Amino acid sequence: MDLARIEAAVREILLAVGEDPTREGLQETPARVARMYSEVFASLGKQAEEVANYKTFHVEERPEMVLVQDIPFYSMCEHHLLPFFGVISLAYVPNDRVIGLSKIPRLVDYVTKKPGMQERVTTELLAELDRLLAPAGVAVSVAARHMCMEMRGVHKTGQFTYTSKFSGQFATQEALRQEFLQQVRTHHDQL
Ligand SMILES: [Zn+2]
Incomplete structure (x- = not known):
């Protein structure tokens, strides 16, 4: 990432809105914004495997469903470069491989640390889980404030936008999909 170029651009924006980038409070702002962008856009242009090791494990006794609820995330909308943030819940029905539970928040980080949209966060997370685990099905639900x-x-303040996406058995079996959505909704209502 070209930090010097971001700094120059931020200084230009400050001038354009009528600010004085030389006043005390703003002197370090372009450099701070550049460092912040390098953090919040850290996965831009990277493959998932470049950010973390997504080793999967063979399991003999495979669980019927692995469900992870309310993983917090922060992202930046690509239309306005303003934050959208919330929680992601996901489930998968394994075929014969599972992933370490600590890797799932890393995967959420991977799909959210770039300019994006809630809909694409939902579909990309689903696609990554399908790709890494080749499971019998994946369900992803995202609740976010924009x-x-x-x-x-x-x-509109304090309102959540909900998106969800399903593959495999979650897409074909209504009962399984409802079970997932029911668990997510019940849990979300308790927050
Ligand atoms: Zn926006």
């Missing part, structure tokens, strides 16, 4: 809806535009 600062571009709350700070500007329609000014």
